[in-house]
Amino acid sequence: MPAQPFYVPIRAGRVAAALRLFRTAAGDRTAVAFSSPARLTKVLGHDQNWIRLSEPALRRMLDGLDIAGIVIDPAGCGRTVGSEWAPGTWDRSTMTRPPIGAAT
Numbered sequence: 447m448p449a450q451p452f453y454v455p456i457r458a459g460r461v462a463a464a465l466r467l468f469r470t471a472a473g474d475r476t477a478v479a480f481s482s483p484a485r486l487t488k489v490l491g492h493d494q495n496w497i498r499l500s501e502p503a504l505r506r507m508l509d510g511l512d513i514a515g516i517v518i519d520p521a522g523c524g525r526t527v528g529s530e531w532a533p534g535t536w537d538r539s540t541m542t543r544p545p546i547g548a549a550t
Contacts, residue, residue: 452479458495460472474514
């Protein structure tokens with residue numbers, strides 16, 4: 447029986463799509479995946495594009511990208527400016543992502 451697929455946020459371009467990467471509270475790049483489209487929409491909003499991927503496919507896409515890991519069903523992002531981070535206090539307004547083409 448195949449594993450349950452993940453719903454992974456993407457940036458859609460004119461010709462191709464790219465995985466949307468985020469940063470952990472420590473500043474490391476990470477991928478996120480959700481167990482349902484509803485969970486993805488709750489955190490990232492209705493306008494967020496996504497694709498369905500198996501965990502092995504997602505890991506292969508991330509191979510060699512210096513990614514800290516995959517966060518499953520995150521509530522948001524742990525980095526907030528000027529405040530202490532605490533799990534469970536995340537919201538969409540504090541999510542960070544690397545600029546397009548940024549080197550880390």
